Amino acid sequence: MQEDKRKYNKGHKGSGRKSRSEEQKLIENLTPMNPKALEALKKGIDGGEQWAVKLFFEYFYGKPQQKIDITSNEESINLPVTKFFNVKD
Numbered sequence: 001m002q003e004d005k006r007k008y009n010k011g012h013k014g015s016g017r018k019s020r021s022e023e024q025k026l027i028e029n030l031t032p033m034n035p036k037a038l039e040a041l042k043k044g045i046d047g048g049e050q051w052a053v054k055l056f057f058e059y060f061y062g063k064p065q066q067k068i069d070i071t072s073n074e075e076s077i078n079l080p081v082t083k084f085f086n087v088k089d
Helices: 020-046 050-060
Strands: none
Touching (some): 020 050
16 A cells, blocks of 8 residues: 655645745735736737637636536446445444
């Protein structure tokens, strides 16, 4: 049996989510570019650029639900039925 190594995922420097102060610093650094970024998006939309239209709709309306069809070569996968029961002490 193989050892579960998930507990070692955060063992290196820089792993995990950035701290709140790091995120705030990044936001402060990017804020001056906000008007330029919005203008570039506007130009892309005005020019009919597909990437710009897609980006706008995904942020404005949210991404559409993704449906995953679980099949194998157009055949359904049959899974065994698992029954759970309550065991009293």
